[in-house]
Amino acid sequence: xxxxxxxxxxxxxxxxxxxxxxxxxxxxxxxxxxxxxxxxxxxxxxxxxxxxxxxxxxxxxxxxxxxxxxxxxxxxxxxxxxxxxxxxxxxxxxxxxxxxxxxxxxxxxxxxxxxxxxxxxxxxxxxxxxxxxxxxxxxxxxxxxxxxxxxxxxxxxxxxxxxxxxxxxxxxxxxxxxxxxxxxxxxxxxxxxxxxxxxxxxxxxxxxxxxxxxxxxxxxxxxxxxxxxxxxxxxxxxxxxxxxxxxxxx
Amino acid sequence: xxxxxxxxxxxxxxxxxxxxxxxxxxxxxxxxxxxxxxxxxxxxxxxxxxxxxxxxxxxxxxxxxxxxxxxxxxxxxxxxxxxxxxxxxxxxxxxxxxxxxxxxxxxxxxxxxxxxxxxxxxxxxxxxxxxxxxxxxxxxxxxxxxxxxxxxxxxxxxxxxxxxxxxxxxxxxxxxxxxxxxxxxxxxxxxxxxxxxxxxxxxxxxxxxxxxxxxxxxxxxxxxxxxxxxxxxxxxxxxxxxxxxxxxxx
Numbered sequence: 001x002x003x004x005x006x007x008x009x010x011x012x013x014x015x016x017x018x019x020x021x022x023x024x025x026x027x028x029x030x031x032x033x034x035x036x037x038x039x040x041x042x043x044x045x046x047x048x049x050x051x052x053x054x055x056x057x058x059x060x061x062x063x064x065x066x067x068x069x070x071x072x073x074x075x076x077x078x079x080x081x082x083x084x085x086x087x088x089x090x091x092x093x094x095x096x097x098x099x100x101x102x103x104x105x106x107x108x109x110x111x112x113x114x115x116x117x118x119x120x121x122x123x124x125x126x127x128x129x130x131x132x133x134x135x136x137x138x139x140x141x142x143x144x145x146x147x148x149x150x151x152x153x154x155x156x157x158x159x160x161x162x163x164x165x166x167x168x169x170x171x172x173x174x175x176x177x178x179x180x181x182x183x184x185x186x187x188x189x190x191x192x193x194x195x196x197x198x199x200x201x202x203x204x205x206x207x208x209x210x211x212x213x214x215x216x217x218x219x220x221x222x223x224x225x226x227x228x229x230x231x232x233x234x235x236x237x238x239x240x241x242x243x244x245x246x247x248x249x250x
Numbered sequence: 251x252x253x254x255x256x257x258x259x260x261x262x263x264x265x266x267x268x269x270x271x272x273x274x275x276x277x278x279x280x281x282x283x284x285x286x287x288x289x290x291x292x293x294x295x296x297x298x299x300x301x302x303x304x305x306x307x308x309x310x311x312x313x314x315x316x317x318x319x320x321x322x323x324x325x326x327x328x329x330x331x332x333x334x335x336x337x338x339x340x341x342x343x344x345x346x347x348x349x350x351x352x353x354x355x356x357x358x359x360x361x362x363x364x365x366x367x368x369x370x371x372x373x374x375x376x377x378x379x380x381x382x383x384x385x386x387x388x389x390x391x392x393x394x395x396x397x398x399x400x401x402x403x404x405x406x407x408x409x410x411x412x413x414x415x416x417x418x419x420x421x422x423x424x425x426x427x428x429x430x431x432x433x434x435x436x437x438x439x440x441x442x443x444x445x446x447x448x449x450x451x452x453x454x455x456x457x458x459x460x461x462x463x464x465x466x467x468x469x470x471x472x473x474x475x476x477x478x479x480x481x482x483x484x485x486x487x488x489x490x491x492x493x494x495x496x497x498x499x500x
């Protein structure tokens with residue numbers, strides 16, 4: 001026990017660029033919304049192609065990152081996982097909650113390619129659940145013989161989270177998504193996938209219908225509602241970055 | 251980019267107790283020597299049963315830990331993986347090397363049980379590759395639907411590391427292992443598994459035969475040699491803790 005360090009410094013080696021602009025609209029676990037691309041750009045002294053030499057031999061990577069959006073909130077020993085309706089408490093170490101003793105996150109992502117130009121080193125990834133702006137502190141190759149345990153028991157999180165709520169798009173939203181398709185070809189599928197996981201915060205689920213929500217994806221604000229028929233995407237608007245920042249600062 | 255933290259503090263939440271007393275004799279990846287037990291004991295304010303409530307619903311855990319034995323050595327952009335004979339350089343982020351920008355390790359372990367008594371909280375684990383004394387900074391449940399990717403391509407580390415070197419035990423060593431069996435029933439299997447992965451440091455492999463080595467497991471020093479016939483375990487002795495400490499301080 002003698003020589004355990006009291007604390008150590010770690011520093012970001014990279015920064016995530018992602019369509020997920022709010023924690024609220026991030027798929028609860030990676031891989032479910034599998035086509036969405038993101039980028040990890042290496043920072044400062046780590047923006048050196050040597051660090052990622054032959055990384056493309058691997059199809060999947062581990063990303064260890066900081067829960068920067070919630071780190072300042074601290075941690076708590078017991079967590080109410082949204083998957084359990086927000087009513088049952090589990091030990092924080094028995095969850096993937098962001099409110100951990102050390103605010104470290106862990107996600108597997110698919111590596112599509114490594115781009116190097118103009119002194120920048122960028123890993124283009126897919127199948128991730130990383131918030132835009134996330135600081136990355138480590139990247140490791142995924143080794144299936146050591147890391148893949150399909151027979152593991154998953155406890156209360158055993159099944160993929162899905163709902164059977166019907167999802168529909170208002171014609172105005174449909175038209176706007178069609179107009180944006182050349183720029184964001186996956187946006188419609190992404191919205192469907194996120195809504196099918198029911199991203200509503202647990203404490204809002206008991207409010208009277210219709211319930212109205214918005215979520216930021218790329219530079220767009222997606223408006224949707226829940227009524228007796230299911231979920232409807234009502235509008236796809238340009239995102240007001242100031243409002244997003246103000247909401248984040250709350 | 252604006253609000254990326256320059257560095258953050260993380261602190262150990264637990265400490266590993268393990269038969270692996272030297273980096274040299276640790277299986278290169280977890281899971282290969284699957285029966286060997288270890289313990290993660292939660293430390294200080296984290297020694298609170300609430301943190302691990304219902305953790306036993308999961309069969310496997312992620313452990314994020316500090317490479318404490320090598321952290322002071324710093325990092326290097328390019329690594330010569332021992333698996334490739336120590337001659338080919340790979341980017342550090344394309345390896346699981348300990349000499350990383352942030353000295354964070356990642357291992358999956360099997361959770362056998364959680365023990366709580368006399369104010370201590372201990373996770374009994376198996377199938378791990380953790381050095382005795384390792385500081386643990388996070389524990390997360392393994393979620394097979396998100397974490398298991400048996401189809402991932404593993405690059406140069408695609409296959410389990412094995413050698414076809416024959417392994418034999420000298421009668422003296424055999425007798426001592428038999429005598430120790432009530433206390434360390436898995437020690438003989440552990441030695442076989444470690445030697446079958448050829449734990450020799452790459453730079454020593456070209457030395458003339460016979461080559462002689464020792465490795466610390468539990469409180470024992472295992473002496474073995476490599477000659478034209480293969481590997482032979484020649485002696486199983488009580489470990490001299492002072493010598494081990496001196497070697498670690500070199």
